[in-house]
Amino acid sequence: MTITTPGVSPVTVTSGITLSVDGVDITVPKGTLVIRAAEQLGVEIPRFCDHPLLAPVAACRMCLVEIEGQPKPQPACAVTVAEGMKVRTQVTSELAEQAQQGVMEFLLINHPLDCPVCDKGGECPLQNQALSHGRAESRFTGVKRTFPKPINVSAQILLDRERCVSCARCTRFADEIAGDPFIDLLERGAKQQVGTSSDQPFDSYFSGNTVQICPVGALTSAKYRFRSRPFDLISTPTVCEHCASGCGLRTDVRRSTVLRRLAWDEPAVNEEWNCDKGRFAFGYAAEGRLTHPMVRDESGELVVASWPEAMSIAAAGLRRAGSRTAVLTGGRLTLEDAYSYSKFARSVLGTDDVDFRSRPSSAEEIEFLAALVAGKPVGPTYAELESAPVVVLAGLDAEDESPMVFLRLRKGARLTGVKVFTVAPFASAGVAKVNGRVLTAVPGAEAAVLDSLADEVSGARDENRLEAARLLREPGAVLLVGERLAQSPGALSAAARVAKATGAALGWVPRRAGERGALDAGAIAGLLPGGRPITSDAARREAAAVWGVDPASLPGSPGRDLGAVVAAVNADTKAIAAAAKPSDVVRSVQALLIGGVEANDLADPAAFVAALDAVPFLVSLEQRHSEVTARADVVLPVAAVAEKAGTFLDWEGRPREFAQVFREALTLSDSRVLAMLAAELDASFGRGDIASVRGELASFGSWHGDRAQAPGHAPPEAPSVGSDEVVLATWRQLLDRGLLQEGDPFLGATARAGVARISAARATLLAVATGEAVTISTATGSITLPALVTTMPDDVVWLPANSDGSNPRVTLGAGHGDIVRISGGVV
Incomplete structure (x- = not known):
């Protein structure tokens, strides 16, 4: 049973409707349901159909009460309070009690007596209320x-x-x-x-x-x-x-x-x-888990090792590499673990080559995050989405990439009339469910559409753009940008300009749980914890004071992101291969320390795997076997979410702490493993336990110093597209081939089938209809999927990013905004 406001004391408000429930007066806001008023007095009226987040329907009739002046019992879940109303529940009214017993008897006539095998048994409202509000014996003798x-x-x-x-x-x-x-x-x-x-x-x-x-x-x-x-x-x-x-x-x-x-x-x-x-x-936590440290032996094979042996080998390799080590992490990390990687990179290794964005990204995105997101207070919030006059989405499909944002937008659109616009090539199913409208943008051209919103009259010939631009200037307006905008040059800069010109609240909605926390923890090149720029002397002094190190030992200039690190490793390899005396070539990246990165998530999986093969020393902190662990010199197993306590920051920036589920788990968190590794390197790091890491994070406090300027990149010119070419739009569906969805065949069976969305004109040109095969190809490979004719630009095709039969990054070597070839049928 759902009780929204349990308690035993009467709740009063300064103005509203006064009524009596079982002889006790109570004042509640106008429009309150009788069942809610009774809850505030601690009176539990039985119910089945009632739910505080659903519209009342009075379907089950279990909540019947006696209301003075009414000829028969009334459903408390559907009747709103009135001034002077006198309500008698089953507590004081024999009529209400008999009515409820009658309803319960009626419901049980055909209900099976299978409580011992029913999954609901033991937590079943029907069981509970049959005992508390039903008859002692059944009078039904039929079949x-x-x-x-x-x-x-x-x-x-x-x-x-x-x-x-x-x-x-x-x-x-x-x-x-x-x-x-x-x-x-x-x-x-x-x-x-x-x-x-x-x-x-x-x-x-x-x-x-x-x-x-x-x-x-x-x-x-x-x-x-x-x-x-x-x-x-x-x-x-x-x-x-x-x-x-x-x-x-x-x-x-x-x-x-x-x-x-x-x-x-x-x-x-x-x-x-x-x-x-x-x-x-x-179920993923039990699939392919690493259970012991592993090291690469003299024959090149990974073999199980003890923790002391693995730590000794890892420390020796990292000591040799020193500041020429890059630290790359993924979206699975908690705030505490991401902070430990950030601290380990700067205070132990002396490097700023750090990046948590194990996905397609850009340097423009770093500027955007540093200026407008990192270390900022919570907001915009879920509640603000519900009450906003308008929410504009850019590079974000909420239903697929942030389901709770989608539910709040739907709630706002349904109950308070929130207007939703999306900068996208077409209206997805999620956009249609929030009554959203499309500000049509070809992938890679989102910046131009966003810039038109910064100037209220620039989109005057497009009614949707004009209305969106007007509404963005109203108090409470919200602009939400997704991580996909990082793949569209100039788009994040345009989003910053829109927010500044309109006064709209700007929110960044990454897809992975750990990314907002990793940003605030400083697990990205150029930023220390709390959004402190690494170029600031004051910021480095504050970090050094918390970490107990000399400020001069911390890097003072921004390092390289993941893409630049991978390029540097592969460039080093080419330079060595071309050199007359390879030993004279000094590698710019001598080692990689990687935690939670999957090759297929990246912009160029092949280049990343090549870098893994080429780097002289590789340490992997991971939960499961992967392409990284297969190539690592040292593999250190770490705890899954259920095996540790921690914190995620949601897209709002709200801390979401969680407790350890398996209290007897022997696996170690990334923070504890890094602390052990630091001790092996004779570095001052701390214990790495949850309490001490949270204490250090609290010690940083807010940053009130200088910040980076918002990016001001201009969008590039639109590329020319040939007659058999289209621009690729792609993003991941909520349920796909993600590694964290392994281990549940029932869930996997509900994933939406992959389709290739094309316009009606493109379908006519290809001589295909919905359901018939189309092939999208590049020099790297091809993908064939059923077509789905959609209202969208003629020179765009959409493919799911990681579904069965469709992974454009791996198969095509192409991503959002790239040009691909298209043809009808199977090639």
Whole structure:
């Protein structure tokens, strides 16, 4: 049962509606439902269909109360309060009590008595309320209805129809919250049941929420079904590690195994919802795990080693490389771990070649982040998205890349009329669900569209641009930019100009959970923790004071990003190969220290792998076997999220701390491993435990000194496109072939199939229709997918970035904004 404001003391407001509930007066705001007013007095009225985040429907009739002046009991979940209203609940009214008992008896007539095997048993509102508000004995002696069971509503969600009490929570959630009206109540009377269209499965990124809010065991998940009883589980509040939304979760463990995750009630962040990726994608921690340190022996093979041996070899290699070591990290890192990498690079190795962006990026992005994001206070916030007059998205598909941002935008669009615009080549499914409008931009040309918003009249011939430009100037307007803008030259500069010209709040929404924290921790070239520029003497003095080192020992100029490091390693290799005396060539990168980087996520996977092969010394801190560990000289296993405590910063900049789920886990966090490595190097570093790292981060405080200037890059001229060429648009879908989704075949089966989106004119030119094959190719390779005709520019094609049969970076060597060839059929 959902109780929104539990308590026993009357709650009063200075102005509003005064009524009495069971003889106790209470004043509540106008429009308050009777059931909410009773909650504020601590009176628990039974209910099944009621949910504070869903519109009332009074479907189950369990919450009947007696209201003076009404001829019969009324549903407390659907009646709003009125001045002087006198309400009597089951506590004081025999009529209300009998009405509730009658409803309960009616609901149980056809409900199966299978509580011992039902997944909901032990945490079931129907069980609880049958005991507290039902009759002691059943008078029904007939035959209960039955249905074949279970029905696959989707690959992940299973339905036991005879358990359903027709509360409509699931259908209302799908329709109101997620915007995926793929399930509905079918038939009438005793035959009424939840069902789907015969040709349309329950295709939703948020389907798992229907299982959690189902007040009976009608909906269950394939992953958890018949796995455990709730009283056998140990529950821990945690935070999702899959994206930057920062969703609060509850992780349930039995016998040292995670069996399920549920959305936690976090009103300021994810309310009571989460996406299926965050709910079901936790099996990866058991897939291909590294369990022991490994070192490369004399024959070149990786062999298991002891921790002291591995640490000794790693320290020796890093000592030789010194400041010619580059530190590259990925999006899995917590704030504390990213800070430890940042500190280790500067205070132990003396290098500023640091980059957390294990994805396509740019130097312009570093300037943007340093000037406008790093170390800034929390904001814009989720709440501000709901109340904004307009939210403009640029380089961001919220449903795929930040699901909670999408749900808040949908809520705002539905309830308060928030206008949503997206700078994109077409309106995705998520944009349509928030009633969004497209500010059409060919990939690579987003800067020109954004610049037109900075000048209120420059887009006057485009009504959507003109309205977006006008609304951005209203108080509370928000501009959200995604990491994809880093692939569009000049776009982040244009976004900064728009924010400055309009006064709109500017938010950066990365795709990975650890990126905002890594930025604030200084795990990027040119920045120390808190957004301090490394070129500032004052900033280096503050960092040195916290770290207990000499300020002169810290690097004083910005280092290289990941792309520049990879290019330098490969350039060193070419120089050595061309040199008459290779030993005379001094490498600019002697070693790599890598944590959480996957080659296929990068702009040029082949170049990265070549650099891994070529660098003289490579240390990998990793959870699982990967292309990096396969080439490393030393591999050090580190803890997964459930095996440590930590903090993620969500896209708002809000700290999201989480506890250690497996308290008996022997695996070490990245911070602890780096501390051990620093000790082996005789460096002052600290213990690396969670408390001391958080203490150091707190010691930095806010930075009030000089900051970098916002970038001012001009957009390049649009490239010319041949008759058989198009510009590639691409981004990752929420459910794809990501490594953190491994280990759950049910979730994988719900991923959206890859398609190639093209315009109607392009489809005509290629002589193909929706569903027929088109081939996109470069000199590197080709991808063939079914076409999906979409309203979009004729010279653009969209491909999913990491789905089955479609990984343009790996297969085509091309990314967002690159030119590719297109043809009809299979080549």
